[in-house]
Amino acid sequence: MLPGTIIDADKRSSRHTVPKQTFMTAIELLSFIAAALLLQLVAGIGWTVWRRRSVGVGAQATAPVAKPVKADAAWAGWREFRVAQRAFEDAAQTQCSFYLRPVDGQPLPAFKPGQFLTFALDVTPRSAGSAAPMRAITRCYSLSDQPDPAHYRVTIKCVPAPADHSEFEPGLSSNHFHDHVKVGDVLRVKAPAGHFFIDPDPSVPAVLIGGGIGITPMMSILRWCVGQQPQRTVHLYYGLRNSSEHAFKQPLEQIATSHPALRLNVVYSRPGESDLQGRDYQHQGHVDVELLRRTLPHGRHQFYVCGPPAMMQSLVPALAEWGVPVADIHYEAFGPASVKLPGAPEAKATEVTAVEVRFQRSGRTLNWDGRDASLLDFAERHGVVVESGCRSGGCGSCETRLLEGNVQYEHAPDHDVAAGHCLLCVGRPSSPLVLEA
DSSP states (O other): OHHHHHHHHHHHTTTSOOOHHHHHHHHHHHHHHHHHHHHHHHHHHHHHHHHHHHHOGGGSOSSOOOOOOOTTSOOSSOEEEEEEEEEEOSTTSOEEEEEEEETTOOOOOOOOTTOEEEEEEEEOOGGGOTTSOOEEEEEEEEBOSOOOSSOEEEEEEOOOOOTTOTTSOOOHHHHHHHHHOOTTOEEEEEEEEOSOOOOOOTTSOEEEEEEGGGHHHHHHHHHHHHHHOTTSOEEEEEEESOGGGOTTHHHHHHHHHHOTTEEEEEEESSOOTTOOBTTTBSEESOOOHHHHHHHSOSSOOEEEEEEOHHHHHHHHHHHHHHTOOGGGEEEEESSGGGOOOTTOOOOOOOOOOOEEEEETTTTEEEEEOSOSSSHHHHHHHTTOOOOOSSSSSSSOTTEEEEEESOEEESSOOSSOOOTTEEETTTEEESSOEEEOO
8 A cells, every 4th residue: 555655665765776766756756645635625715615604694703702601401409699679669669670681791501480599698697796707607599591692681579677686686597688789790500490380391381379578489380371372371479568569560460461371369468458359369367268269260280389497397297188189389498497298208207316426627526416406407506517598409509428327318309319329408317417608
């Protein structure tokens, strides 16, 4: 073969004189190779130019950028977002929406309507004073709009101190957002997460039940249904006290007017003097099974419930007792361990009242005595600093490597716990433990 002949000639050239004919053949062959490579290069350049012209001028980048993030792929760790807009959603201005755009300018993944974002915040506790060092906390907030590749939206209710417990501080994170987070600020955010989201099957009517600020994931689900499945029947039940805290009032009324597939049921428990039934709200009282019995048509529905503890503890089990299959009841509570569904599988708990728990990184060995609701409460009571977020087994912020021992959960966590790890916020020891924290 010719390549072999050339190599052999090169090897022999140090010992013999190469005949002129062989030398000329090598030059000609190298010329052919160079010409072929040049032709291939020209063809490649031509193909690239043709492709760019076929896409169009508008698709060309104005400056070199990093490889874009795929819009359908979540990111790992923290990502920076800039607050692009703030907007109050209720008359009392206790519920504020924050519109977030990625600092890197890359498209955002299309989350599942109903999921939440996790934020890393540096806040100063009010009781500590302005000179006190800032405290790092992690908090989770539901997305309140349909997926958009350009921005996310969360709506946060400012939580005051309880009226009957003035010794308690107001909500640390929510007040930080309302008082200090301004347009232009940059926040660190984890990708959308959570197992609470709409079933995409349009043949099953959806019943969305939001209590108070629990309306936020329902707005995300509702707007997605209107945009993607406009013919799907959706029943929205929104329970609150009166019009002063009625969030998204105008948008909800506009959607109900323009989309007959939406059945809107607003329920006021304490209507104000100027609140008019039939105009501002449809029912007085609370969202309960009796109201659902009276207003829902017969047939199968899938229920999505989010609200404060009192609502969740009464309504969710009542749905199951009414006969709704457990598989058709989806809920996100502020502390879902308090919600017990009849017939739902539960982890068998072994009551342990005296075991040793060692926090490896902190160098602390403590005695668990059974009085704390979770390992997170136990750690915080003893001054062991542990990152946390939702405190309900959903976000995974408190996930910690389990070096020795076993941790049990009253209910399976919503977060997918990695092998060899545990969630402190909903876990309790069933044996002596060694934790990496």
